[in-house]
Amino acid sequence: MMRSVLPVLSVVAAIFAIWYVASIGLNKPWAEDKARRAGVELSTSELILDTWSQKKPRLPAPHQVAAELWNTTGAMVQQGRALSKRSLIWHGWITLSSTLLGFVFGTGLGILLAIGIVHSRTMDMSVMPWVIASQTVPIIAIAPMIVVVLASLQVDDVVAKGVISMYLSFFPVVVGMVKGLRSPGAMQMDQMKTWNASRAQTFWALRLPASAPYLFASLKVGIAASLIGAVVAELSLSQDGGLGARMLGGSYYGQTIQIWSALIAAAILAAGLVAIIGLIQRITLKRMGMAA
Protein backbone atom coordinates (compact mmCIF):
# COMPACT_ATOMS: atom_id res chain seq x y z
CA MET A 1 0.00 0.00 0.00
CA MET A 2 2.64 2.49 1.12
CA ARG A 3 4.74 1.68 -1.90
CA SER A 4 1.97 2.60 -4.31
CA VAL A 5 0.83 5.70 -2.40
CA LEU A 6 4.23 7.30 -2.04
CA PRO A 7 5.04 7.73 -5.76
CA VAL A 8 1.53 9.04 -6.41
CA LEU A 9 1.84 11.57 -3.61
CA SER A 10 5.21 12.79 -4.81
CA VAL A 11 3.87 13.29 -8.33
CA VAL A 12 0.91 15.23 -6.94
CA ALA A 13 3.23 17.35 -4.81
CA ALA A 14 5.41 18.08 -7.84
CA ILE A 15 2.37 19.12 -9.89
CA PHE A 16 1.21 21.52 -7.17
CA ALA A 17 4.69 23.01 -6.85
CA ILE A 18 4.94 23.61 -10.60
CA TRP A 19 1.40 24.98 -10.61
CA TYR A 20 2.12 27.51 -7.84
CA VAL A 21 5.37 28.61 -9.48
CA ALA A 22 3.64 28.96 -12.85
CA SER A 23 0.88 31.09 -11.41
CA ILE A 24 3.47 33.45 -9.92
CA GLY A 25 5.08 33.87 -13.32
CA LEU A 26 1.84 34.26 -15.26
CA ASN A 27 0.07 36.62 -12.82
CA LYS A 28 3.10 38.77 -11.98
CA PRO A 29 2.62 41.36 -14.79
CA TRP A 30 -0.89 42.18 -13.60
CA ALA A 31 0.23 42.49 -9.96
CA GLU A 32 3.07 44.83 -10.94
CA ASP A 33 0.74 46.82 -13.16
CA LYS A 34 -1.72 47.32 -10.31
CA ALA A 35 1.09 48.37 -7.94
CA ARG A 36 2.55 50.83 -10.43
CA ARG A 37 -0.83 52.52 -10.95
CA ALA A 38 -1.41 52.68 -7.21
CA GLY A 39 2.09 54.08 -6.84
CA VAL A 40 3.21 51.50 -4.28
CA GLU A 41 6.31 49.37 -4.11
CA LEU A 42 5.69 45.60 -3.59
CA SER A 43 8.07 43.40 -1.65
CA THR A 44 8.74 39.99 -3.11
CA SER A 45 6.48 38.25 -0.61
CA GLU A 46 3.68 40.75 -1.20
CA LEU A 47 4.05 40.22 -4.92
CA ILE A 48 3.84 36.46 -4.57
CA LEU A 49 0.82 36.64 -2.29
CA ASP A 50 -0.88 38.97 -4.78
CA THR A 51 -0.30 36.56 -7.68
CA TRP A 52 -2.01 33.85 -5.66
CA SER A 53 -5.09 35.84 -4.73
CA GLN A 54 -6.17 37.81 -7.80
CA LYS A 55 -9.86 37.88 -8.79
CA LYS A 56 -9.26 37.14 -12.44
CA PRO A 57 -5.80 35.64 -12.61
CA ARG A 58 -4.38 34.26 -15.85
CA LEU A 59 -3.67 31.06 -13.96
CA PRO A 60 -5.51 30.66 -10.66
CA ALA A 61 -3.56 29.03 -7.84
CA PRO A 62 -4.65 25.55 -6.69
CA HIS A 63 -6.13 26.80 -3.43
CA GLN A 64 -8.27 29.32 -5.32
CA VAL A 65 -9.63 26.56 -7.53
CA ALA A 66 -10.15 24.33 -4.50
CA ALA A 67 -12.05 27.10 -2.70
CA GLU A 68 -14.24 27.70 -5.75
CA LEU A 69 -14.89 23.96 -6.06
CA TRP A 70 -15.90 23.82 -2.41
CA ASN A 71 -18.08 26.93 -2.66
CA THR A 72 -19.97 25.52 -5.62
CA THR A 73 -20.37 22.00 -4.23
CA GLY A 74 -19.99 21.18 -0.54
CA ALA A 75 -20.87 24.65 0.72
CA MET A 76 -24.02 24.72 -1.38
CA VAL A 77 -25.01 21.29 -0.11
CA GLN A 78 -24.68 22.65 3.43
CA GLN A 79 -26.97 25.53 2.48
CA GLY A 80 -29.45 23.06 0.98
CA ARG A 81 -28.90 24.45 -2.52
CA ALA A 82 -27.15 21.42 -4.00
CA LEU A 83 -29.23 21.57 -7.18
CA SER A 84 -29.25 25.31 -7.69
CA LYS A 85 -28.14 26.44 -11.14
CA ARG A 86 -24.98 27.91 -9.63
CA SER A 87 -23.90 24.59 -8.18
CA LEU A 88 -21.30 22.44 -9.90
CA ILE A 89 -23.24 19.40 -8.74
CA TRP A 90 -26.13 20.49 -10.92
CA HIS A 91 -23.85 21.20 -13.86
CA GLY A 92 -21.98 17.95 -13.29
CA TRP A 93 -25.28 16.07 -13.29
CA ILE A 94 -26.23 17.60 -16.66
CA THR A 95 -22.89 16.52 -18.11
CA LEU A 96 -23.14 13.10 -16.53
CA SER A 97 -26.59 12.42 -17.96
CA SER A 98 -25.61 13.06 -21.57
CA THR A 99 -22.29 11.25 -21.00
CA LEU A 100 -24.07 8.14 -19.74
CA LEU A 101 -26.75 8.28 -22.41
CA GLY A 102 -24.15 8.52 -25.16
CA PHE A 103 -21.98 5.89 -23.50
CA VAL A 104 -24.78 3.33 -23.22
CA PHE A 105 -25.82 3.77 -26.82
CA GLY A 106 -22.23 4.02 -28.06
CA THR A 107 -21.33 0.78 -26.26
CA GLY A 108 -24.43 -0.95 -27.62
CA LEU A 109 -23.70 0.20 -31.15
CA GLY A 110 -20.04 -0.76 -30.78
CA ILE A 111 -20.84 -4.26 -29.59
CA LEU A 112 -23.43 -4.83 -32.32
CA LEU A 113 -21.03 -3.65 -35.02
CA ALA A 114 -18.26 -5.85 -33.61
CA ILE A 115 -20.54 -8.90 -33.63
CA GLY A 116 -21.42 -8.19 -37.26
CA ILE A 117 -17.81 -7.62 -38.25
CA VAL A 118 -16.60 -10.83 -36.61
CA HIS A 119 -19.34 -12.98 -38.14
CA SER A 120 -19.62 -11.56 -41.61
CA ARG A 121 -16.74 -11.17 -43.99
CA THR A 122 -18.77 -8.69 -45.97
CA MET A 123 -19.28 -6.51 -42.91
CA ASP A 124 -15.62 -6.84 -42.02
CA MET A 125 -14.69 -5.55 -45.47
CA SER A 126 -17.39 -2.89 -45.76
CA VAL A 127 -18.05 -1.57 -42.25
CA MET A 128 -14.61 -1.62 -40.66
CA PRO A 129 -13.09 1.00 -43.00
CA TRP A 130 -16.03 3.31 -42.27
CA VAL A 131 -15.64 2.82 -38.55
CA ILE A 132 -12.03 3.91 -38.83
CA ALA A 133 -12.85 6.74 -41.23
CA SER A 134 -15.49 7.99 -38.79
CA GLN A 135 -12.78 8.83 -36.30
CA THR A 136 -10.76 10.84 -38.77
CA VAL A 137 -13.60 13.36 -38.91
CA PRO A 138 -12.65 16.20 -36.56
CA ILE A 139 -15.83 15.73 -34.56
CA ILE A 140 -14.76 18.23 -31.92
CA ALA A 141 -14.67 20.88 -34.62
CA ILE A 142 -18.02 20.07 -36.19
CA ALA A 143 -19.82 19.04 -33.00
CA PRO A 144 -21.39 22.51 -32.59
CA MET A 145 -22.94 22.23 -36.05
CA ILE A 146 -24.29 18.75 -35.42
CA VAL A 147 -25.69 19.69 -32.04
CA VAL A 148 -27.37 22.83 -33.37
CA VAL A 149 -28.86 20.95 -36.32
CA LEU A 150 -30.18 18.21 -34.03
CA ALA A 151 -31.58 20.77 -31.61
CA SER A 152 -33.36 22.57 -34.43
CA LEU A 153 -34.95 19.26 -35.45
CA GLN A 154 -36.71 19.26 -32.06
CA VAL A 155 -34.43 16.51 -30.78
CA ASP A 156 -34.24 16.61 -27.02
CA ASP A 157 -31.12 18.50 -25.89
CA VAL A 158 -29.79 15.67 -23.77
CA VAL A 159 -30.08 13.37 -26.77
CA ALA A 160 -28.44 15.91 -29.09
CA LYS A 161 -25.45 16.07 -26.77
CA GLY A 162 -25.52 12.30 -26.23
CA VAL A 163 -25.06 11.81 -29.96
CA ILE A 164 -21.61 13.42 -29.79
CA SER A 165 -20.74 11.25 -26.79
CA MET A 166 -21.94 8.18 -28.63
CA TYR A 167 -19.92 9.08 -31.71
CA LEU A 168 -16.75 9.29 -29.67
CA SER A 169 -17.37 6.25 -27.48
CA PHE A 170 -18.49 3.60 -29.96
CA PHE A 171 -15.12 3.47 -31.68
CA PRO A 172 -12.96 2.05 -28.87
CA VAL A 173 -15.73 -0.47 -28.17
CA VAL A 174 -15.84 -1.70 -31.79
CA VAL A 175 -12.07 -2.04 -31.99
CA GLY A 176 -11.75 -3.73 -28.58
CA MET A 177 -14.69 -6.08 -29.09
CA VAL A 178 -13.60 -7.17 -32.56
CA LYS A 179 -10.27 -8.11 -31.02
CA GLY A 180 -11.95 -9.72 -28.01
CA LEU A 181 -14.48 -11.75 -30.01
CA ARG A 182 -11.60 -13.00 -32.16
CA SER A 183 -9.41 -13.80 -29.17
CA PRO A 184 -10.33 -17.52 -28.84
CA GLY A 185 -7.47 -19.52 -30.31
CA ALA A 186 -7.60 -21.98 -33.22
CA MET A 187 -7.70 -24.85 -30.74
CA GLN A 188 -10.75 -23.51 -28.94
CA MET A 189 -12.54 -22.90 -32.22
CA ASP A 190 -11.63 -26.41 -33.44
CA GLN A 191 -12.96 -27.83 -30.22
CA MET A 192 -16.32 -26.13 -30.81
CA LYS A 193 -16.28 -27.58 -34.30
CA THR A 194 -15.75 -31.12 -32.97
CA TRP A 195 -18.93 -30.67 -30.94
CA ASN A 196 -20.68 -29.41 -34.08
CA ALA A 197 -21.60 -26.20 -32.24
CA SER A 198 -23.59 -23.60 -34.17
CA ARG A 199 -22.25 -20.09 -34.63
CA ALA A 200 -24.68 -18.79 -32.05
CA GLN A 201 -23.57 -21.41 -29.54
CA THR A 202 -19.92 -20.61 -30.19
CA PHE A 203 -20.70 -16.94 -29.71
CA TRP A 204 -22.49 -17.28 -26.38
CA ALA A 205 -20.33 -19.99 -24.87
CA LEU A 206 -16.90 -18.97 -26.13
CA ARG A 207 -16.50 -15.70 -28.01
CA LEU A 208 -18.52 -13.48 -25.70
CA PRO A 209 -17.03 -14.58 -22.37
CA ALA A 210 -13.54 -14.58 -23.91
CA SER A 211 -14.02 -10.96 -24.95
CA ALA A 212 -14.75 -9.70 -21.41
CA PRO A 213 -11.25 -8.37 -20.63
CA TYR A 214 -11.19 -6.52 -23.96
CA LEU A 215 -14.64 -5.09 -23.37
CA PHE A 216 -13.66 -3.56 -20.04
CA ALA A 217 -10.49 -2.02 -21.45
CA SER A 218 -12.61 -0.45 -24.20
CA LEU A 219 -15.27 0.75 -21.79
CA LYS A 220 -12.69 2.71 -19.82
CA VAL A 221 -11.52 4.53 -22.92
CA GLY A 222 -15.10 4.85 -24.12
CA ILE A 223 -16.49 6.52 -21.02
CA ALA A 224 -13.68 9.08 -20.94
CA ALA A 225 -14.26 9.85 -24.62
CA SER A 226 -17.97 10.07 -23.95
CA LEU A 227 -17.42 12.70 -21.25
CA ILE A 228 -15.27 14.76 -23.59
CA GLY A 229 -18.03 14.54 -26.17
CA ALA A 230 -20.61 15.76 -23.68
CA VAL A 231 -18.46 18.71 -22.59
CA VAL A 232 -17.78 19.71 -26.18
CA ALA A 233 -21.48 19.49 -27.03
CA GLU A 234 -22.33 21.68 -24.05
CA LEU A 235 -20.25 24.46 -25.49
CA SER A 236 -22.94 24.67 -28.19
CA LEU A 237 -26.02 24.10 -26.05
CA SER A 238 -24.81 26.19 -23.14
CA GLN A 239 -28.24 27.45 -22.15
CA ASP A 240 -28.88 24.02 -20.60
CA GLY A 241 -25.90 24.22 -18.28
CA GLY A 242 -23.28 21.52 -17.78
CA LEU A 243 -19.57 21.62 -17.10
CA GLY A 244 -18.87 22.67 -20.69
CA ALA A 245 -21.30 25.56 -20.33
CA ARG A 246 -19.52 26.64 -17.12
CA MET A 247 -16.21 26.71 -18.97
CA LEU A 248 -17.73 28.73 -21.80
CA GLY A 249 -19.48 31.12 -19.40
CA GLY A 250 -16.26 31.58 -17.49
CA SER A 251 -14.34 32.44 -20.61
CA TYR A 252 -16.90 35.09 -21.64
CA TYR A 253 -16.37 37.00 -18.41
CA GLY A 254 -12.71 36.18 -17.80
CA GLN A 255 -13.67 34.09 -14.78
CA THR A 256 -10.60 31.90 -14.96
CA ILE A 257 -11.22 30.42 -11.53
CA GLN A 258 -14.63 29.22 -12.72
CA ILE A 259 -13.13 27.73 -15.88
CA TRP A 260 -10.50 25.87 -13.93
CA SER A 261 -12.90 24.56 -11.34
CA ALA A 262 -15.21 23.26 -14.07
CA LEU A 263 -12.17 21.68 -15.72
CA ILE A 264 -11.09 20.00 -12.51
CA ALA A 265 -14.67 18.90 -11.85
CA ALA A 266 -14.76 17.26 -15.29
CA ALA A 267 -11.46 15.52 -14.58
CA ILE A 268 -12.74 14.26 -11.23
CA LEU A 269 -15.93 13.03 -12.90
CA ALA A 270 -13.92 11.21 -15.59
CA ALA A 271 -11.61 9.64 -13.01
CA GLY A 272 -14.62 8.55 -10.97
CA LEU A 273 -16.34 6.96 -13.96
CA VAL A 274 -13.18 5.14 -15.06
CA ALA A 275 -12.64 3.98 -11.47
CA ILE A 276 -16.18 2.58 -11.27
CA ILE A 277 -15.66 0.62 -14.49
CA GLY A 278 -12.30 -0.54 -13.16
CA LEU A 279 -13.99 -1.83 -10.03
CA ILE A 280 -16.67 -3.69 -11.99
CA GLN A 281 -13.90 -5.06 -14.20
CA ARG A 282 -11.94 -6.38 -11.23
CA ILE A 283 -14.95 -8.03 -9.65
CA THR A 284 -16.24 -9.52 -12.91
CA LEU A 285 -12.94 -10.86 -14.19
CA LYS A 286 -12.12 -12.29 -10.79
CA ARG A 287 -15.44 -14.12 -10.71
CA MET A 288 -14.80 -15.33 -14.25
CA GLY A 289 -11.37 -16.65 -13.27
CA MET A 290 -9.75 -14.28 -15.79
CA ALA A 291 -8.15 -11.81 -13.42
CA ALA A 292 -4.96 -10.53 -14.97
Place this chain on the structure above:
Amino acid sequence: MTAPVISAQNLSLTFETNDGPVHALKDVTLAVEKGDFVSFIGPSGCGKTTFLRCMADLEQPTGGEITVNGVSPEEARRARAYGYVFQAAGLYPWRTIGGNIRLPLEIMGYGRSDQDARVQRVLDLVELAGFEKKFPWQLSGGMQQRASIARALAFDADILLMDEPFGALDEIVRDHLNEQLLQLWDKTNKTICFVTHSIPEAVYLSTKIVVMSPRPGRITDVIESPLPRQRPLDIRDTPEFIEIAHRVRDGLRAGHGDG
Protein backbone atom coordinates in the same frame (compact mmCIF):
# COMPACT_ATOMS: atom_id res chain seq x y z
CA MET B 1 -16.15 -59.17 -39.10
CA THR B 2 -17.88 -55.77 -39.02
CA ALA B 3 -16.81 -52.81 -41.15
CA PRO B 4 -13.88 -50.81 -39.71
CA VAL B 5 -14.69 -47.78 -37.58
CA ILE B 6 -12.07 -45.70 -39.35
CA SER B 7 -10.81 -46.58 -42.76
CA ALA B 8 -8.19 -44.62 -44.71
CA GLN B 9 -7.31 -45.54 -48.30
CA ASN B 10 -4.24 -43.90 -49.88
CA LEU B 11 -4.97 -40.81 -47.84
CA SER B 12 -2.79 -37.82 -48.75
CA LEU B 13 -2.64 -34.27 -47.52
CA THR B 14 -0.33 -31.65 -48.94
CA PHE B 15 -0.14 -28.21 -47.34
CA GLU B 16 0.69 -25.46 -49.80
CA THR B 17 3.07 -23.17 -47.94
CA ASN B 18 5.22 -20.23 -48.96
CA ASP B 19 8.23 -22.55 -48.96
CA GLY B 20 6.51 -24.95 -51.35
CA PRO B 21 4.28 -27.97 -50.73
CA VAL B 22 4.57 -29.94 -47.48
CA HIS B 23 3.53 -33.58 -47.78
CA ALA B 24 2.08 -34.04 -44.31
CA LEU B 25 0.48 -37.37 -45.31
CA LYS B 26 1.20 -39.52 -48.33
CA ASP B 27 -0.69 -42.68 -49.32
CA VAL B 28 -1.72 -43.59 -45.82
CA THR B 29 -3.83 -46.74 -45.63
CA LEU B 30 -5.16 -47.99 -42.32
CA ALA B 31 -8.21 -49.69 -40.85
CA VAL B 32 -9.20 -49.20 -37.22
CA GLU B 33 -11.62 -51.83 -35.92
CA LYS B 34 -14.32 -51.33 -33.36
CA GLY B 35 -12.90 -51.44 -29.83
CA ASP B 36 -9.30 -50.99 -31.01
CA PHE B 37 -6.86 -48.90 -29.05
CA VAL B 38 -4.55 -47.54 -31.74
CA SER B 39 -1.43 -45.53 -30.94
CA PHE B 40 0.33 -43.34 -33.48
CA ILE B 41 4.01 -42.85 -32.88
CA GLY B 42 6.74 -41.21 -34.93
CA PRO B 43 9.14 -38.31 -35.01
CA SER B 44 7.91 -34.76 -34.90
CA GLY B 45 6.35 -33.59 -38.14
CA CYS B 46 5.44 -37.05 -39.47
CA GLY B 47 1.76 -36.18 -39.72
CA LYS B 48 0.25 -37.79 -36.59
CA THR B 49 -1.77 -34.71 -35.68
CA THR B 50 -2.71 -34.16 -39.29
CA PHE B 51 -4.02 -37.72 -39.59
CA LEU B 52 -6.10 -37.35 -36.43
CA ARG B 53 -7.42 -34.00 -37.63
CA CYS B 54 -8.47 -35.60 -40.93
CA MET B 55 -10.50 -38.17 -38.99
CA ALA B 56 -12.09 -35.30 -37.06
CA ASP B 57 -12.91 -33.25 -40.19
CA LEU B 58 -10.65 -30.47 -38.93
CA GLU B 59 -8.40 -30.90 -41.97
CA GLN B 60 -9.39 -31.70 -45.57
CA PRO B 61 -7.32 -34.41 -47.30
CA THR B 62 -6.05 -33.57 -50.77
CA GLY B 63 -6.15 -37.18 -51.96
CA GLY B 64 -7.47 -40.65 -51.15
CA GLU B 65 -10.44 -41.74 -49.11
CA ILE B 66 -11.29 -41.69 -45.45
CA THR B 67 -14.46 -42.84 -43.72
CA VAL B 68 -15.47 -42.69 -40.07
CA ASN B 69 -18.27 -45.04 -38.98
CA GLY B 70 -18.73 -45.76 -42.66
CA VAL B 71 -19.49 -42.14 -43.58
CA SER B 72 -17.41 -39.07 -44.42
CA PRO B 73 -15.60 -37.37 -41.50
CA GLU B 74 -17.90 -34.37 -41.90
CA GLU B 75 -21.04 -36.46 -41.53
CA ALA B 76 -19.47 -38.25 -38.58
CA ARG B 77 -18.62 -34.94 -36.96
CA ARG B 78 -22.15 -33.64 -37.49
CA ALA B 79 -23.45 -36.85 -35.91
CA ARG B 80 -21.08 -36.16 -32.99
CA ALA B 81 -19.43 -39.52 -33.49
CA TYR B 82 -16.18 -38.73 -31.69
CA GLY B 83 -14.71 -36.90 -28.75
CA TYR B 84 -11.42 -35.07 -29.37
CA VAL B 85 -8.87 -34.46 -26.63
CA PHE B 86 -6.31 -31.79 -27.52
CA GLN B 87 -2.77 -31.63 -26.18
CA ALA B 88 -3.69 -28.69 -23.95
CA ALA B 89 -6.65 -29.22 -21.64
CA GLY B 90 -8.37 -26.12 -23.02
CA LEU B 91 -10.82 -25.72 -20.14
CA TYR B 92 -12.71 -22.43 -19.98
CA PRO B 93 -11.47 -20.44 -16.96
CA TRP B 94 -14.91 -18.89 -16.44
CA ARG B 95 -16.62 -22.26 -16.07
CA THR B 96 -16.29 -24.69 -13.17
CA ILE B 97 -15.01 -28.20 -13.89
CA GLY B 98 -18.62 -29.37 -13.91
CA GLY B 99 -19.56 -26.46 -16.17
CA ASN B 100 -16.76 -27.31 -18.57
CA ILE B 101 -17.84 -30.94 -18.83
CA ARG B 102 -21.43 -29.80 -19.23
CA LEU B 103 -20.58 -27.48 -22.13
CA PRO B 104 -20.66 -30.07 -24.97
CA LEU B 105 -23.80 -31.55 -23.38
CA GLU B 106 -25.50 -28.14 -23.46
CA ILE B 107 -24.41 -27.64 -27.06
CA MET B 108 -25.73 -31.05 -28.03
CA GLY B 109 -29.02 -30.41 -26.29
CA TYR B 110 -29.00 -33.07 -23.57
CA GLY B 111 -31.72 -32.60 -20.94
CA ARG B 112 -30.85 -30.93 -17.68
CA SER B 113 -31.14 -34.00 -15.42
CA ASP B 114 -29.33 -36.14 -17.99
CA GLN B 115 -26.50 -33.56 -17.99
CA ASP B 116 -26.21 -33.76 -14.21
CA ALA B 117 -26.09 -37.55 -14.25
CA ARG B 118 -23.49 -37.63 -17.03
CA VAL B 119 -21.24 -35.06 -15.35
CA GLN B 120 -21.29 -37.15 -12.18
CA ARG B 121 -20.59 -40.34 -14.07
CA VAL B 122 -17.57 -39.07 -16.01
CA LEU B 123 -16.17 -37.25 -12.98
CA ASP B 124 -16.23 -40.61 -11.18
CA LEU B 125 -14.66 -42.25 -14.20
CA VAL B 126 -11.62 -39.95 -14.16
CA GLU B 127 -11.53 -39.88 -10.35
CA LEU B 128 -12.43 -36.23 -10.02
CA ALA B 129 -15.62 -36.73 -8.00
CA GLY B 130 -16.04 -33.78 -5.64
CA PHE B 131 -14.25 -31.32 -7.93
CA GLU B 132 -17.35 -30.36 -9.87
CA LYS B 133 -17.63 -26.90 -8.34
CA LYS B 134 -13.90 -26.07 -8.54
CA PHE B 135 -12.48 -23.76 -11.18
CA PRO B 136 -9.73 -24.96 -13.55
CA TRP B 137 -7.06 -22.81 -11.91
CA GLN B 138 -7.71 -24.63 -8.64
CA LEU B 139 -6.62 -27.94 -10.23
CA SER B 140 -3.19 -29.30 -11.13
CA GLY B 141 -2.24 -29.77 -14.78
CA GLY B 142 -2.86 -33.51 -14.58
CA MET B 143 -6.29 -33.00 -13.04
CA GLN B 144 -7.16 -30.47 -15.73
CA GLN B 145 -6.16 -32.97 -18.40
CA ARG B 146 -8.37 -35.61 -16.75
CA ALA B 147 -11.24 -33.11 -16.73
CA SER B 148 -10.74 -32.53 -20.44
CA ILE B 149 -10.86 -36.28 -21.03
CA ALA B 150 -14.02 -36.45 -18.92
CA ARG B 151 -15.48 -33.75 -21.14
CA ALA B 152 -14.80 -35.85 -24.24
CA LEU B 153 -16.37 -38.90 -22.56
CA ALA B 154 -19.54 -37.19 -21.38
CA PHE B 155 -21.50 -37.52 -24.59
CA ASP B 156 -22.36 -40.65 -26.52
CA ALA B 157 -19.49 -40.80 -28.98
CA ASP B 158 -17.98 -44.24 -29.41
CA ILE B 159 -14.71 -42.91 -30.84
CA LEU B 160 -12.12 -41.06 -28.80
CA LEU B 161 -9.36 -39.15 -30.63
CA MET B 162 -6.51 -38.06 -28.37
CA ASP B 163 -3.52 -35.98 -29.48
CA GLU B 164 -0.68 -36.32 -26.97
CA PRO B 165 -3.05 -35.79 -24.06
CA PHE B 166 -0.37 -36.59 -21.48
CA GLY B 167 2.56 -34.98 -23.28
CA ALA B 168 3.10 -32.23 -20.74
CA LEU B 169 2.80 -34.39 -17.62
CA ASP B 170 5.44 -36.02 -15.46
CA GLU B 171 6.16 -39.74 -15.57
CA ILE B 172 4.28 -40.73 -12.39
CA VAL B 173 1.10 -38.85 -13.23
CA ARG B 174 1.35 -40.20 -16.73
CA ASP B 175 1.58 -43.81 -15.53
CA HIS B 176 -1.45 -43.27 -13.38
CA LEU B 177 -3.46 -41.69 -16.17
CA ASN B 178 -2.42 -44.45 -18.57
CA GLU B 179 -3.77 -47.03 -16.13
CA GLN B 180 -7.01 -45.10 -15.76
CA LEU B 181 -7.34 -44.68 -19.49
CA LEU B 182 -7.01 -48.43 -20.04
CA GLN B 183 -9.68 -49.15 -17.42
CA LEU B 184 -11.87 -46.55 -19.01
CA TRP B 185 -11.42 -48.05 -22.45
CA ASP B 186 -12.22 -51.47 -21.02
CA LYS B 187 -15.38 -50.19 -19.29
CA THR B 188 -16.73 -48.06 -22.11
CA ASN B 189 -15.66 -50.19 -25.06
CA LYS B 190 -14.78 -47.11 -27.10
CA THR B 191 -12.49 -47.07 -30.08
CA ILE B 192 -9.47 -44.93 -29.26
CA CYS B 193 -6.88 -43.29 -31.50
CA PHE B 194 -4.01 -41.98 -29.43
CA VAL B 195 -0.99 -39.93 -30.52
CA THR B 196 2.17 -40.20 -28.41
CA HIS B 197 5.92 -39.74 -28.50
CA SER B 198 6.56 -42.33 -25.83
CA ILE B 199 7.34 -45.91 -26.84
CA PRO B 200 6.41 -47.45 -23.44
CA GLU B 201 3.15 -45.52 -23.42
CA ALA B 202 2.27 -46.72 -26.92
CA VAL B 203 3.09 -50.35 -26.13
CA TYR B 204 1.36 -50.31 -22.76
CA LEU B 205 -1.89 -48.86 -24.06
CA SER B 206 -2.41 -50.19 -27.53
CA THR B 207 -3.90 -53.13 -29.30
CA LYS B 208 -2.36 -51.73 -32.45
CA ILE B 209 0.71 -49.50 -32.81
CA VAL B 210 1.09 -47.42 -35.96
CA VAL B 211 4.68 -46.29 -36.60
CA MET B 212 5.00 -43.27 -38.88
CA SER B 213 7.89 -41.42 -40.50
CA PRO B 214 8.20 -37.94 -41.97
CA ARG B 215 8.84 -36.27 -45.33
CA PRO B 216 6.47 -37.40 -46.69
CA GLY B 217 4.37 -38.43 -43.69
CA ARG B 218 3.57 -42.13 -44.06
CA ILE B 219 3.00 -45.36 -42.14
CA THR B 220 6.10 -47.55 -41.93
CA ASP B 221 4.85 -50.31 -39.63
CA VAL B 222 1.64 -51.49 -38.00
CA ILE B 223 2.17 -53.73 -34.98
CA GLU B 224 -0.67 -55.84 -33.58
CA SER B 225 -0.04 -56.22 -29.87
CA PRO B 226 -0.28 -59.73 -28.43
CA LEU B 227 -0.67 -58.34 -24.90
CA PRO B 228 -3.92 -59.20 -23.05
CA ARG B 229 -6.66 -56.60 -22.53
CA GLN B 230 -6.05 -56.55 -18.78
CA ARG B 231 -2.67 -54.90 -18.25
CA PRO B 232 -1.20 -54.17 -14.85
CA LEU B 233 1.57 -51.55 -14.89
CA ASP B 234 4.28 -54.18 -14.28
CA ILE B 235 3.46 -55.82 -17.59
CA ARG B 236 6.07 -53.40 -18.83
CA ASP B 237 8.79 -55.62 -17.41
CA THR B 238 7.68 -58.77 -19.28
CA PRO B 239 9.68 -60.06 -22.25
CA GLU B 240 6.69 -59.70 -24.60
CA PHE B 241 6.39 -56.04 -23.75
CA ILE B 242 10.11 -55.43 -24.25
CA GLU B 243 10.04 -57.27 -27.54
CA ILE B 244 7.23 -55.09 -28.92
CA ALA B 245 9.01 -51.99 -27.67
CA HIS B 246 12.08 -53.11 -29.61
CA ARG B 247 10.09 -53.56 -32.76
CA VAL B 248 8.63 -50.06 -32.39
CA ARG B 249 12.09 -48.59 -31.82
CA ASP B 250 13.44 -50.38 -34.89
CA GLY B 251 10.52 -49.05 -36.92
CA LEU B 252 11.25 -45.51 -35.76
CA ARG B 253 14.97 -45.91 -36.60
CA ALA B 254 14.25 -47.29 -40.05
CA GLY B 255 11.95 -44.34 -40.71
CA HIS B 256 14.73 -41.98 -39.74
CA GLY B 257 17.36 -43.79 -41.78
CA ASP B 258 15.66 -43.56 -45.18
CA GLY B 259 14.13 -40.19 -44.43
